[in-house]
Amino acid sequence: MSAPLLLDGVGFAAEGQRLLGPLDLKMEAGTRLVVLGPNGAGKSLMLRIAHGLLRPTQGQVRSAGQQRQAMVFQNAMPMRRQAVADIEFALACRGVPRTHRRGLAMAALATFGLTDLAARPARVLSGGERQRLALARAWALEPALVFLDEPTAALDPRATREVEDAIERFHAAGTAIVMSTHDLGQARRLADEVVFLHRGRLCEHTPASTFFDTPRSVEAGAFLKGELLW
Numbered sequence: 001m002s003a004p005l006l007l008d009g010v011g012f013a014a015e016g017q018r019l020l021g022p023l024d025l026k027m028e029a030g031t032r033l034v035v036l037g038p039n040g041a042g043k044s045l046m047l048r049i050a051h052g053l054l055r056p057t058q059g060q061v062r063s064a065g066q067q068r069q070a071m072v073f074q075n076a077m078p079m080r081r082q083a084v085a086d087i088e089f090a091l092a093c094r095g096v097p098r099t100h101r102r103g104l105a106m107a108a109l110a111t112f113g114l115t116d117l118a119a120r121p122a123r124v125l126s127g128g129e130r131q132r133l134a135l136a137r138a139w140a141l142e143p144a145l146v147f148l149d150e151p152t153a154a155l156d157p158r159a160t161r162e163v164e165d166a167i168e169r170f171h172a173a174g175t176a177i178v179m180s181t182h183d184l185g186q187a188r189r190l191a192d193e194v195v196f197l198h199r200g201r202l203c204e205h206t207p208a209s210t211f212f213d214t215p216r217s218v219e220a221g222a223f224l225k226g227e228l229l230w
């Protein structure tokens with residue numbers, strides 16, 4: 001299978017300031033890639049560009065648009081009144097015929113233990129339920145690749161575990177994952193590979209065990225010790 005994500009000299013600049021790259025990245029199918037770095041390092045920028053939401057000012061994202069992919073944000077807000085309708089809406093946007101939508105949406109809710117929430121007004125869902133709903137919506141689209149931008153940033157430990165279990169379902173199904181997080185324990189639990197960004201520069205792309213045991217860059221070493229603020 002070809003690489004689900006290939007960044008070729010990708011960079012982003014605004015108002016004369018380089019904010020990201022240029023960076024090259026190749027990711028293998030089914031990999032869980034965790035993007036780490038201090039605040040403002042460019043993690044969200046990298047994910048948004050890689051997903052095709054933002055056009056890079058240099059270089060190319062080779063895989064965008066050629067495969068099914070989805071993105072889940074930190075504070076995923078449901079777009080429709082009921083949880084099930086939120087997923088049906090996403091399916092409609094992908095051109096799934098109306099007759100198929102309810103069944104697929106209910107199956108996705110069931111996969112994430114959310115069947116009981118199907119008819120509930122989405123606005124009353126807890127933060128953890130909302131994130132799982134967002135993951136169920138992504139799941140219904142059957143992506144080869146999902147981007148998760150700090151998906152547990154606002155959640156308590158239990159809700160975080162539930163979302164991590166949900167993320168593992170994508171991995172078990174063969175979906176490649178690109179996730180940013182500030183939770184180093186979570187990165188250890190979920191990552192196959194780590195990309196470390198600092199001031200928009202890709203300092204490391206290594207197997208997760210290498211990153212945590214013997215970080216190669218000075219910046220990553222300082223970051224892991226909590227000594228790198230910016």
Ligand SMILES: Nc1ncnc2c1ncn2[C@@H]1O[C@H](COP(=O)(O)OP(=O)(O)OP(=O)(O)O)[C@@H](O)[C@H]1O
Pocket residue numbers: 014019037038039040041042043044045046
């Ligand atoms: N569309 C844009 N135009 C101009 N500047 C931007 C744009 N998007 C992000 N930035 C800037 O790029 C820098 C990197 O932002 P980004 O959100 O990618 O960081 P991050 O690593 O995700 O940070 P955090 O961990 O705080 O979420 C910031 O200085 C931000 O203000």
